[in-house]
Amino acid sequence: MKAITQFDCIQNEIYSNGCVKIITDGIADIKTELLRPQLKLNWIFDNEKTIFTKELSTWTSYLGPRFSKKEFLFLKNTYDFELEEFKDNLYSKLSINPLYTSPGTIEFIEYQDKEYLIIKFNRWQHDYQPRGAGEDQLGEDITYIHGIWEDPLLTDEIIKKIKAQ
Numbered sequence: 001m002k003a004i005t006q007f008d009c010i011q012n013e014i015y016s017n018g019c020v021k022i023i024t025d026g027i028a029d030i031k032t033e034l035l036r037p038q039l040k041l042n043w044i045f046d047n048e049k050t051i052f053t054k055e056l057s058t059w060t061s062y063l064g065p066r067f068s069k070k071e072f073l074f075l076k077n078t079y080d081f082e083l084e085e086f087k088d089n090l091y092s093k094l095s096i097n098p099l100y101t102s103p104g105t106i107e108f109i110e111y112q113d114k115e116y117l118i119i120k121f122n123r124w125q126h127d128y129q130p131r132g133a134g135e136d137q138l139g140e141d142i143t144y145i146h147g148i149w150e151d152p153l154l155t156d157e158i159i160k161k162i163k164a165q
Contacts, residue, residue: 004116004148005030008040014141033097033144035125041109041116041148049111052163056081056092056104056119065161075106078153079119081146094121094144104146108154108162117152120145 009028013021014036023035041049058072067075072090076083081104084093092104100123109116122140154162 059089099123
């Protein structure tokens with residue numbers, strides 16, 4: 001398992017009329033808040049990879065496999081994120097800003113013969129978001145990248161659950 005501390009990234013502002021303005025295009029650090037980021041690993045954009053995404057909690061709002069508490073604690077200890085317990089379920093938590101109210105997400109990425117893991121949290125830029133229907137459909141605009149790992153340490157069972165198999 002290799003931690004990636006910097007990565008190539010494009011940050012965008014998307015306006016309600018659909019126009020996109022590139023804010024920055026360059027190197028970003030993990031544990032940083034970014035504005036609608038497009039991460040570039042190995043200089044390949046996201047749409048050229050296979051990405052599996054799952055909420056980082058033991059509870060899920062849709063039918064599908066859930067992480068057991070043992071698996072969740074393994075992830076917490078391995079990837080060093082905060083957790084919160086509510087009604088016998090565990091949730092990942094980010095406490096650097098009170099606007100982070102949702103659990104983080106875990107992304108498992110396959111590209112050629114490499115595997116990557118990204119843990120990130122999303123929030124609205126301002127406490128009065130969403131601004132309107134156009135912006136609301138785009139989702140939260142601030143993303144905190146907790147970490148990126150190449151060849152992550154995961155059990156086969158956790159990988160199956162992330163891939164929803």
